[in-house]
Amino acid sequence: MFGLNKIxxxxxxxxxxxxxxxxxxxxxxxxxxxxFLLSIKGLNLGxxxxxxxxxxxxxKNTSIGELREILSSxxxxxxxxxxxxxxxxxxxxQNKNNQxxxxxxxxxxxxxxxxxxxxxxxxxxxxxxxxxxxxRGFQAVSFALIAILIYxxxxxxxxxxxxxxxxxxxxxxxxxxxxxILNVEFSLATIAAILTIAGYSINDTxxxxxxVRENLRKYKKLELVDLFNLSVNNTLSRTIMTSLTTLLALxxxxxxxxxxxxxxxxxxxxGVIIGTYSSVFIAVPTLLIFKFRPQDEDD
Amino acid sequence: xxxxPIWKSFTVVxxxxxxxxxxxxxxxxxxxxxxxxxxxxxxxxxxxxGGSYLLLEVQLDVLYKEELDNFVDSVRLISRxxxxxxxxxxxxxxxxxxxxxxxxxxxxxxDSFFQMYRGVSLQIKxxxxxxxxxxxxxxxxxxSAIKQSLEIVRKRIDESGTKEPLIQRSGKKRILLQLxxxxxxxxxxxxxxxxxxLTFHIVDDENTSALNNNLAPFGKMIVLDIYDxxxxxxxxxxxxxxxxxxxxxKGSFDQTEGHAVSFRFDTEGAQKFGKVTTNNIGKRMAVxxxxxxxxxxRISSAxxxxxxxxxxxxxxxxxxxxxxxxxxxxxxAPLEIVEERSVGxxxxxxxxxxxxxxxxxxxxxxxxxxxxIYGTFGALANVSLIVNLFIIISLLGTIGATxxxxxxxxxxxxxxxxxxxxxLIFERIKEESLKQTKVFQIVKNGFDRAMSTILDANITTxxxxxxxxxxxxxxxxxxxxxxxxxxxxxxxxxxxxxxxxVYLYLSFANKKELKL
Numbered sequence: 001m002f003g004l005n006k007i008x009x010x011x012x013x014x015x016x017x018x019x020x021x022x023x024x025x026x027x028x029x030x031x032x033x034x035x036f037l038l039s040i041k042g043l044n045l046g047x048x049x050x051x052x053x054x055x056x057x058x059x060k061n062t063s064i065g066e067l068r069e070i071l072s073s074x075x076x077x078x079x080x081x082x083x084x085x086x087x088x089x090x091x092x093x094q095n096k097n098n099q100x101x102x103x104x105x106x107x108x109x110x111x112x113x114x115x116x117x118x119x120x121x122x123x124x125x126x127x128x129x130x131x132x133x134x135x136r137g138f139q140a141v142s143f144a145l146i147a148i149l150i151y152x153x154x155x156x157x158x159x160x161x162x163x164x165x166x167x168x169x170x171x172x173x174x175x176x177x178x179x180x181i182l183n184v185e186f187s188l189a190t191i192a193a194i195l196t197i198a199g200y201s202i203n204d205t206x207x208x209x210x211x212v213r214e215n216l217r218k219y220k221k222l223e224l225v226d227l228f229n230l231s232v233n234n235t236l237s238r239t240i241m242t243s244l245t246t247l248l249a250l251x252x253x254x255x256x257x258x259x260x261x262x263x264x265x266x267x268x269x270x271g272v273i274i275g276t277y278s279s280v281f282i283a284v285p286t287l288l289i290f291k292f293r294p295q296d297e298d299d
Numbered sequence: 300x301x302x303x304p305i306w307k308s309f310t311v312v313x314x315x316x317x318x319x320x321x322x323x324x325x326x327x328x329x330x331x332x333x334x335x336x337x338x339x340x341x342x343x344x345x346x347x348x349g350g351s352y353l354l355l356e357v358q359l360d361v362l363y364k365e366e367l368d369n370f371v372d373s374v375r376l377i378s379r380x381x382x383x384x385x386x387x388x389x390x391x392x393x394x395x396x397x398x399x400x401x402x403x404x405x406x407x408x409x410d411s412f413f414q415m416y417r418g419v420s421l422q423i424k425x426x427x428x429x430x431x432x433x434x435x436x437x438x439x440x441x442x443s444a445i446k447q448s449l450e451i452v453r454k455r456i457d458e459s460g461t462k463e464p465l466i467q468r469s470g471k472k473r474i475l476l477q478l479x480x481x482x483x484x485x486x487x488x489x490x491x492x493x494x495x496x497l498t499f500h501i502v503d504d505e506n507t508s509a510l511n512n513n514l515a516p517f518g519k520m521i522v523l524d525i526y527d528x529x530x531x532x533x534x535x536x537x538x539x540x541x542x543x544x545x546x547x548x549k550g551s552f553d554q555t556e557g558h559a560v561s562f563r564f565d566t567e568g569a570q571k572f573g574k575v576t577t578n579n580i581g582k583r584m585a586v587x588x589x590x591x592x593x594x595x596x597r598i599s600s601a602x603x604x605x606x607x608x609x610x611x612x613x614x615x616x617x618x619x620x621x622x623x624x625x626x627x628x629x630x631x632a633p634l635e636i637v638e639e640r641s642v643g644x645x646x647x648x649x650x651x652x653x654x655x656x657x658x659x660x661x662x663x664x665x666x667x668x669x670x671x672i673y674g675t676f677g678a679l680a681n682v683s684l685i686v687n688l689f690i691i692i693s694l695l696g697t698i699g700a701t702x703x704x705x706x707x708x709x710x711x712x713x714x715x716x717x718x719x720x721x722x723l724i725f726e727r728i729k730e731e732s733l734k735q736t737k738v739f740q741i742v743k744n745g746f747d748r749a750m751s752t753i754l755d756a757n758i759t760t761x762x763x764x765x766x767x768x769x770x771x772x773x774x775x776x777x778x779x780x781x782x783x784x785x786x787x788x789x790x791x792x793x794x795x796x797x798x799x800x801v802y803l804y805l806s807f808a809n810k811k812e813l814k815l
Binding site: 056058102105106109118119120121122123124125126128129133136137139140143144147148151152155188189191192195196198199200202203204206207210211234235237238241242244245246247248249250252253255256257258260261264265268 | 354356484485488492635636637638639640641642643645646649650653654656657658660661662664665668669672704705707708711712714715716718719722723726729730751752755756757758759760761762763764766767769770771772774775778779782
């Protein structure tokens with residue numbers, strides 16, 4: 001039987017935890033920068049959360065510049081963007097109220113009727129809806145974090161739950177910070193991506209924690225740092241394998257899945273990388289804060 | 300096969316076969332098939348098949364305001380009967396305050412009023428009567444308004460010729476519409492944007508001073524012309540007859556007036572209309588639609604036949620749309636569109652094609668990678684992965700779930716994540732193989748030890764997916780469905796199918812040692 005898995009030794013012996021201070025500093029910095037960016041620059045909110053009108057058209061023999069000229073004479077706050085290729089153009093408009101936007105869609109369509117082959121999509125989200133969607137997205141993410149914490153708490157000791165939630169908060173903040181830097185559109189799909197990242201990252205963390213728990217029972221005399229190192233090493237090839245296959249699928253989605261889904265795929269790619277990193281370098285070291293194994297004192 | 304119970308092989312094989320068989324309807328995807336089996340196919344969401352999603356909000360404030368106006372009219376009538384003078388009426392947000400000249404008969408007035416409007420909160424303080432729209436009363440108005448609106452919206456959509464629309468209440472005061480295949484949502488929006496409240500009123504042409512001062516006396520109202528805002532009419536507030544008495548309306552063509560809408564009253568409407576036209580020959584009759592006068596012809600003779608035409612500067616489409624609105628009836632309150640998402644069939648088809656390519660390429664990459672890393676065992680895991688995909692598709696088809704674009708993303712993501720359970724198992728087998736040499740014992744221990752990890756790890760992903768379903772809407776729910784199904788299916792394929800395949804392979808290859 002052949003198999004490249006022998007590249008990663010069955011029992012690798014890499015001292016991950018010796019570097020924990022450096023990684024902790026790096027992650028704290030990353031989180032601080034993320035918070036800073038989110039409060040100063042914010043996210044590139046799409047119409048789901050900002051409200052407004054979006055029209056996607058495919059044009060014939062009309063450049064984006066010509067189209068902009070036609071529209072900007074009637075609308076001052078119109079923005080146009082090529083979407084995937086130069087014949088497909090996204091038109092965004094901000095409207096004051098619901099009634100106005102309905103009329104806007106109509107009149108925009110009339111203005112560019114002759115330059116357009118197909119109106120591929122038109123979306124309008126009113127101000128009440130967009131704030132509701134934002135609130136519900138926020139609710140979903142918070143409840144997910146709480147539910148995961150409770151689950152981990154039930155299945156493991158509470159210290160593990162703490163470690164997992166520290167790692168998760170790190171993942172969510174870090175990902176949002178990168179989205180802000182990269183100016184990726186933040187939409188309903190992004191919320192879905194963030195929740196999935198939370199699920200994925202915790203999945204990774206749980207696998208390592210599972211091994212920590214097992215080793216705690218098995219090696220009663222081992223130093224905690226060594227025991228955590230051993231557990232990370234035991235699960236290392238699995239951690240790498242699963243991240244790689246997930247990334248393969250996501251990269252395929254990013255490249256071939258079409259323009260609409262691209263921000264989602266990008267967010268997931270970022271999140272999977274951060275989630276994998278945090279399981280090894282954040283979640284596990286966090287456990288060191290706690291003095292495990294009360295039975296040590298009994299010995 | 301040694302070491303593997305027959306009942307277990309049987310279960311695995313039959314579940315896999317079921318998974319594959321029930322994926323067939325979705326793969327063939329015959330849209331119009333009536334065959335019971337082929338009907339178990341995936342529903343495509345509006346973002347994939349093209350169509351319009353509209354969220355409408357019933358403008359309840361308008362209704363509350365109307366009800367307060369009704370209170371004022373009724374209290375005026377009652378106090379006139381009781382010969383009590385009203386000093387002042389103050390209309391507030393949820394309340395009408397009536398100040399009477401004296402407080403002698405205020406209790407009688409309150410009681411008569413309560414006979415008419417049971418459920419309102421009435422309070423007397425000195426000469427002041429407060430009539431309040433309490434929450435319960437509002438809720439009654441709200442519920443009946445939504446119910447009526449739903450019915451009218453359904454009629455209008457049916458009249459517009461849309462196939463298989465989904466129309467349902469959403470939350471307290473909203474109506475959700477899904478209109479598959481609708482190419483021109485603008486026309487639907489036009490149809491829904493009008494209240495279509497039609498009433499006929501006698502015009503008062505004598506009291507010109509009221510028009511000049513722009514102040515309608517009690518029982519009258521001033522209404523503008525639809526085409527020219529400078530033309531005003533003073534009308535009797537009480538309608539002669541209204542749209543609710545119409546039994547039919549259709550677009551027609553009149554030689555002199557052009558496009559028109561011809562209509563017919565029911566018996567009651569015809570009688571009323573006949574009586575009023577007989578008594579008011581020479582006066583004008585205004586046709587009021589949604590608060591503006593469309594036309595106000597002079598009554599030249601009694602109209603007793605119960606039918607007539609409405610003229611105006613219509614074109615053919617406008618006339619026929621107005622007829623549709625009149626046939627369907629008036630909405631109790633205006634509807635406001637608060638969210639719209641329309642996707643053309645072209646973009647939907649592009650999304651499906653792109654999703655398929657991404658899924659296939661992702662699948663091929665993952666499969667190659669697994670074989671590179673795990674060799675034969677990787678190939679076995681790939682069989683599980685492919686079966687996994689079939690199971691997701693067949694579950695989506697049989698439970699009648701809707702596949703959306705984010706749903707496709709969920710499937711592609713699952714392809715990457717589904718091998719995780721297999722990887723966990725193989726890594727355990729690898730470790731076990733260092734400890735002992737008995738092939739079947741190694742495999743058994745590997746699966747057993749990986750089991751609890753697999754469950755723990757997947758349940759957390761399921762928690763996220765379930766919350767996404769609870770708080771998400773439309774397309775995002777599609778994502779949480781495919782993700783959940785994918786996670787569940789991957790647990791089955793790894794723990795049952797891969798397990799079966801590994802035993803099968805080891806039995807036939809007759810391996811004496813295992814090095815992974």
